Amino acid sequence: MKLVDLPNLSTKRIMALSESGINSILDLLNFFPRRYIDRTTVSPIRSLKGTGEQTTVVGRIQKIQQQGRGRKKRLEVIIRDNSATLKGVWFKGGYYIKRQFSKGQLVAFFGKAKKYGRYITMAHPEVDTLSDKSEVEDLQQIVPIYPGNKALSRTHTNSKLIHKWQKMILKHEKPPEFLPPPLLNEYNLPRRHRAYRMIHLPQSESEYKKAFARFKFEELFLFELSVAKTKQEVIERQAGHRFKNLGNHTRHFFNEELPFALTGGQKSALSDIKKDVRSGTQMNRLIQGDVGSGKTVVAIGAILMAIDNGYQAAFMAPTEILAEQHFRTLSKFLQPLGINIRLLVGNQTNSLRTDILTAIEGGNCNIVVGTHAVIQEEVRFHRLGLAVIDEQHRFGVKQRAEILTKGSHPHVLVMSATPIPRSLAMTLYSDLDISVIKGLPGGRKPVKTAVRPQKKHKEIYHFVEQELRDGGQAYVVYPLVEESEKMDLKDATAGYEKLKKQFPDFEVGLLHGQMKSEDKEAVMQQFVDNQLQVLVSTTVIEVGVDVPNASIMIVEHAERFGLSQLHQLRGRIGRGERQSYCILIHGPKVSREGRFRLRKMAQTDDGFEIAEADLKLRGPGDFLGTKQSGLPEFRVADIVEDQWILEQAKSAAWDIMKEDPQLDRPAHEELKKVFIPYYKERSKFYGMG
Template structure:
């Protein structure tokens, strides 16, 4: 049977399905309901109490009318059944909603019901058109409602018609099972064919919930199996250099020259690295730590292990400012030891660059710190044994793969100061082992965070002046560089002029993304040297910049920033011995989400807790940013809501990978047929194809 064989499927309807990505019977079977009408939860309107309860009502539209004027204009749709009437009210989008309805349409409303005057009302109810109110009685207890769109509506592809097609497909087709029986039994999953029946023709709520779990598991399992296969092939394919000697650099540095005590988190991460580099296999490890948790010293420990065993190390940072900062930090730490550290960035003079490249190729350079310049074709290492990549999410998997070509399978250590919730780490960084550094190094004081209205600016500036006179420095961050007519936000250039007058006894600098790279570096260097006391900036100072003397962070229009962004900004202070203060300044109008973000920032300094909250607010795509590659697109699963299924899927994937990595056993043959093409597609992303 083919898609064209379905009843009532005209050429125009076939085209409408294709425009929605439905080109086969399986595609149509996978067009899952987005909601179900449960006859037991559909109330006659007269029985709706109107006390804020969530209900479903079904009836015919009696009246469509618009009331009020200007900003108070609203759309009212009166829905009537055999018992009474209910009013659906839209205060926004009424012009669009009005076009969707006609009088006498059969409609289901979903929402919170409240009594206003003589009507029970629903504000902005969700709604679905149905073919007839009697359908609720005629169909089975659970009625699937399928996603629709303009093309479907134009071609009259209704929920009822899609349901009829699903019945025909399931009568003639039996989608093949590919999950091994032991996996299904272990995780209590229905068979595939039965799952399609349960999702399209459920006999109870538990049935369609079970079916959705099956399909979510299926998606996550295939993804986790591809990751497990990738990781297995990396481990099997790549032998890693053995770092067994620790005498010349590592032990002397940590025993004699380190000026502070390591935290338990740092010790644990170093132990993980030591185990990796002595395993004989290539290390691929992510060090996750909150801002200021001391990841650099852990990276330095790994670098010294490489040097002790005759290897070179490369340290990559996403920007020149950060590369120079890491260069200074490593050089200062290693000053007592005989180690040659070189800095390789894009804007160096030809003579200096030639000298550095000669040092790297000849083996005189022990550690090269730089930007993406480190992975350019002209850079040839003498004996690269370790690559450290800072702020991994700012690079990407391809650039991580490129550094591997610079040596004979060098160990790879990637670091991220952007806390990533466990669910995202399990997908985005599943090909890496993960170490998490918790806690702050000794002597660091937690940053005190306050939320203030913009009317308190005089008090805020008086406090800042007091801090400056006591030797501190301050950041003032604005969301825009120049004034925007569309958004009532203060811009950095105007703020700079105002603050220059207010703090006339001090040096005030301006830093923003539209400045040339060398201009930004010069301003930042002045701030680091305390030649500038107040730095007015946009979010270019968000990640990685380390100025221990800076003790105040003021964020203007803080309600417009994301949670993780606010946390990164706050992480620029509290890096020295001074008590530091973050002041989040908000405007008159703050959304519900904006208030939540500000409150969360004041409540906690735990970056992982903040990241979890941010992920729930924004979803995975927005959380990572549109340019972030590598996050898989799931049709049914949600890696935030379905973390427990994700963990089950990962466990099942590794169980099979450990049992039979090439899927040669008879019980894995059906899985192999599905997995091989899936894996070939995914392996392009991991650089395995």
Template sequence: MLTHGLTLPIQYLKGVGPRKASLLRKLGIETVKDALYYLPYQYEDRRNKKNIFEIKPGEFVTAEGKIVQINEIKTKTKLSIIEIVISDGTGFLKAKWFNQIFLKKLFKEKQKIKLFGKTQVDYWGKYIEILNPEYELVDQISNHQNQNILPIYRLTEGLSQRQMHSIIQSALELAIPFIDEYLPESILKKLNFPYLKEAIKYVHFPPNDMDIKLLNEKISLFHRRIIFDELFFLQLGILLMKQNRFYEKGLSFNPEGKLLKKFFENLPFELTSAQKKVIKEILDDMKKTTPMNRLLQGDVGSGKTVVAVAAMLAAIEAGYQAALMAPTEILAEQHYLNISSLLKGLPVNVLILTSSYNKYSHLIWSGAVDLVVGTHALIQEDIRFKNLGLVVIDEQHRFGVVQRGAIRKKGLNPDTLVMTATPIPRTMALTVYGDLDYSILDELPKGRKPVLTEVIKPENKKLVYKMIDDEIKSGGQVYIVYPFIEESETIDLKSATHGYEALKKLFPEYGVGLIHGKMSSKEREEIMKKFRNGIIHILVATTVIEVGVDVPNATLMIIIHAERFGLAQLHQLRGRVGRGIRPSKCILLPYKLTEEAELRLRAIVNYSDGFKIAEEDMKIRGPGEVFGVRQSGMPDLKVADLLRDQFCLEIARKEAEILLAEDKNLRLYPEIRALLEEFWRGKIDVFRTV
């Protein structure tokens, strides 16, 4: 087990002191243990040692020789250059350092020195030289420095690689006696892992016979052992959270099923096989006496709302209330309209509760309302339910942990169904949502066709205008989406209002409408009604139409300033077309392409599958940004990468499951239990109920 010796503040480590400690804190290194787990991001191979005579310009080399000359050169610009010439008997090599005057006192003639760096021909064409090379004085080389594979660390200004090597070496010398093995021998043998002490030592200073490719690709056994440990503690905590739920007393729903039967009979379409399967999973969960905590994920247009309504009807028929919380007022309005339409003719009272619709909140407490659709307004202190049994949270990644918990507190351990139209790769399902059971809608309704997506440059706008005209003449309707509502003085964006006025002039024969978030809910409702009824042919919009808007006759979407939208957002927007039987297109108009924006647009053009798009988004932005890992309650990962280390994550999950099946309280493994509490400290109490 890692003991108190590793908690020594880094300032008191030999050779550090207050100044270096303040620099190390910028890198997240506050203790000796932090230093040990601050891993190199790559390794430099210094085994390419050559005689000076053999060295050619443009090579990365290791050269060794005696200093035969030392010069200090001062330029007209007051730049100080320390220059040395070394020889190994086969030739001469020059080295120069800029503004490092202390080297003049450090170097001595006849001193033996090693140089590492890229060679070039000097200004006069006489010598081969290396500018600002790494160096080692041979008589001062320690055991760790006397190696040919050198770790390279990410630094902050004021720290050099040489200083970092010395700090890590001191940390290892102090810490090695305190590092004990805590993984069971059975796991170590099964996974062919080295002991922790060996892994930490060699991940920083690898043996000289190591394959540099393995090291730089982070697939050496040393890396894998340390990465596994972090993911193992992550998975143990998540599984314990899931285990804790089995100790909670919840509601059991056993409706007759008449209401659900009538609902299914009234639907104007047939449920997909995936919807039927997921509805069964949810209803089976709701019958249990422990609270349901299930994630429902499905791509754009896969029919999540119908599944959620079925679950809410089961709760209502069992005598409880249901609530659906959406992240925006517009999405709440869309849900309210869609759900009211789906429940037409059924004895269910539906209410919307937002900042705009809040006059009838007293009906919730009285029990006169069966189903409430709302925004964050639902979690206000003065909003009370009579008997809330089921909470549905839509687009849940837009809510923080506190908000999700607040709506559940409106009832007595109600069942919870969280939904997302942003497909979640398996990596994230095992981490951020690893304590949830989850269902996947992996089938689109019959007749849904893929949307052709292409990028068109702004200079070819005439082509886009023709596409709009052709689409409307053939019976379709068009969305034109802008990132902002009004012109900004600081950002050169085409605004929705400006575009709306221009399009009215360009297409006077067609109905052109405008919808955005600053309109009143009544105005938005009226505009959408006209668009659905075909009175408006071209709807100019901001991202208010991103989710929930369903107009089957809309067949063309044009996204202005497409580079300003995130990948998931582009996918959601594209999902507003292709909802009918007609072929549909999505046209992207970028104006200023960054490298990242180009990657996003390439991904949205090449892929239509939401899971693949989610994977690409993770590659571009990283899991933390895509799925809000930082606000999810997860501990920060220092060495593991959820995308790169997916295979290791699944192994860690399996081993954690085996260990907990053997000992659910980890009483037999006090070292693991202590380290687990340390890993999750400040996030959750993983041993709350065990």
């Protein structure tokens, strides 16, 4: 059967369906209802309370009348059953709707029943005309309501017509099953053809819910199967360099140079890394830790293991400002060891760039720190053994895959200071082993967070002045306004001028994204050296600036920021031994969601709890940026709401990949037909295809 075989399918409707992503019978079957109307019960009119309950009533038309004038003109149709009367009201289109009614006609109204005056009323009810009461049973069904758009609306392709098409398709077509029978039995899933029938022609609420669960499982199962296959190919194709020695650099650094004791979380992560790099298989590990948990020191440990075994290391950051920060940090820590570290970013002179590339290829450079410039074709390593990728979610899966082509499959260590909720990590990072660093390094105190209205500026500035006189330093951050750096800069510049007058006894600096790299670095260095006591900034300092003496973070218009962004900003303080304070200032009008975000920030400093809340507010696509992250746009599954299905799908997929990696068993024949094209599409994104 083809789309053109369906009745009432004009050329315009074919085009409207195509605009809606429907180009085949299977596409139409996969066009699922967005909600359902339960019309399985017909209520006597007298039984209705008129509180907005949705129901069906059946009666004969007693009166048809138009009331009011001009724009307020409305059509009223009064019907009566054996118990009472009900009024149907249409505020628009009454002239045309009136034509379908006649006095004494038997009709069914479906809608929300509300009481106005002495009448129970339904506004714009759905209407069915009946020849006799025996037809009432045909109305008593669960009615699917399909997603609409301008193209479908323009061609009058409504839910009623789509439902009619689905009935016809399911009468003639039987989509093949591809989930193996043991899975269907184990997880009590309906077979594919029956599941389509249960979604488009449900007999009960439990039927369509069960069918949706099956299609959610199917989506998540295919995705998890592709992730398991990717990991398997990485392991099979790419034997890792074996770092046998825990050499002099590593021992000297941790025993004599590191100025603080490692936390339990840091020790555990280093132990995981040591085990990986000695295994002979390529490491693919994610180090996940909250802001300030000490991930960089763990990365340094991995880098020193590589150098001790005669290999180079690459350290990749998403922005120049963060790459420069890491370069400074690594240089400070490793300078006593005589290790050659070079910075490779986009704005360097040709002569400097040539010198750096020569050092990398010749082996004189032990560590190269940079942005995505590190993985460009012209960068050739002498002997790359380890790649560290910071803030992984800003790069995307494909860029992570590209680093694998450098230096004969180096070990890969991914770091994220943005806590990823467990539900996302299970999907997004299923091909990685995960180490979580919990807790803060010794001596650090939790940041105290307060939410204040703009009218409290005077008291806030008084508190800030006391902190500054006590030797502290402060950030004042202005938000991005409508994603416009120009407007952002205007806000921050005005704030800078205001704060210079507010704190005449102290030095105030300005930092923003339009400054040249060397100017940004100069301002940051002045702040680090305490030559500036107040740093007014745009969101450019969300990552990159590490000033242990900074003890105050003021965020203006905090209601405009997302939860994760506010948490990242708060992470800029509390990095030393001083008690630190984050003050979130909001405007007079704050949405309900904005109030929730600010309240959550004041309640907890647990990044994982904040990330879970942020994920629920924004959904996975917005939380990470779907295209960047490699997370697919699931059609029916929601990895936040459907975690239990996700866990089942992951377990099933990884078991099958372990038992039958090529899907050659007879029981997997249909699955293989579906999975191979699915995986090829995914592989292009992962850089494996």
